[in-house]
Amino acid sequence: MIKSFIRMLFCICYYGFARWLPPSFVPGGEIPKALRYWICRPLFASCGRNVNIETGAFFHSGSGIRIGDHSGIGLNAYLSGRITIGNNVMMGKDVIIRTQSHNFSRTDIPMNQQGFQSEAPVTIHDDVWIGDRVIILPGITVGEGAIIGAGAIVTRNVPEYMIVGGNPAKIIKSRKEGSSEKDLSEKL
Numbered sequence: 001m002i003k004s005f006i007r008m009l010f011c012i013c014y015y016g017f018a019r020w021l022p023p024s025f026v027p028g029g030e031i032p033k034a035l036r037y038w039i040c041r042p043l044f045a046s047c048g049r050n051v052n053i054e055t056g057a058f059f060h061s062g063s064g065i066r067i068g069d070h071s072g073i074g075l076n077a078y079l080s081g082r083i084t085i086g087n088n089v090m091m092g093k094d095v096i097i098r099t100q101s102h103n104f105s106r107t108d109i110p111m112n113q114q115g116f117q118s119e120a121p122v123t124i125h126d127d128v129w130i131g132d133r134v135i136i137l138p139g140i141t142v143g144e145g146a147i148i149g150a151g152a153i154v155t156r157n158v159p160e161y162m163i164v165g166g167n168p169a170k171i172i173k174s175r176k177e178g179s180s181e182k183d184l185s186e187k188l
Helices: 002-016 030-040 181-187
Strands: 065-067 078-080 083-085 096-098 122-124 162-165 170-174
Parallel strands (some): 065 083, 083 122
Antiparallel strands (some): 162 170
């Protein structure tokens, strides 16, 4: 009871105040960055060191989010559900990560009355760069060292050290030397 009350107070502090503080990259931005970190840390399932939650980020209660050391949640990002973000993950602005979608299998009743599909957690491994306005759909795993280009819609798992982009996201190239075109086409 006391724990849920304290959690609610931190949510009120974040959504009522800290969410609207200036971003970390403006002069003096270290102070709002530190304040958002201090307020959000107890909200997340786990929160590493030196995590940056930028202005406008929305993540409901945050109870399903695990975020590693030196990672960030971008400006105006929208995160929903059980999401694991590794260490050293960069996230651009307006990123959307969802772990649930609507049911739509029945045609005899409207989709908005069919409820939701089961939650499918999203995992983002270490050293990943997620560009601006990327959408990551439920159940996706993004491999270590991957780069997701701005505006991509990720509908399939992203192999490690691959650069992907587009709608739906496709492999553009590998970050590792020696990968042939044939190797890349077999990855997705």
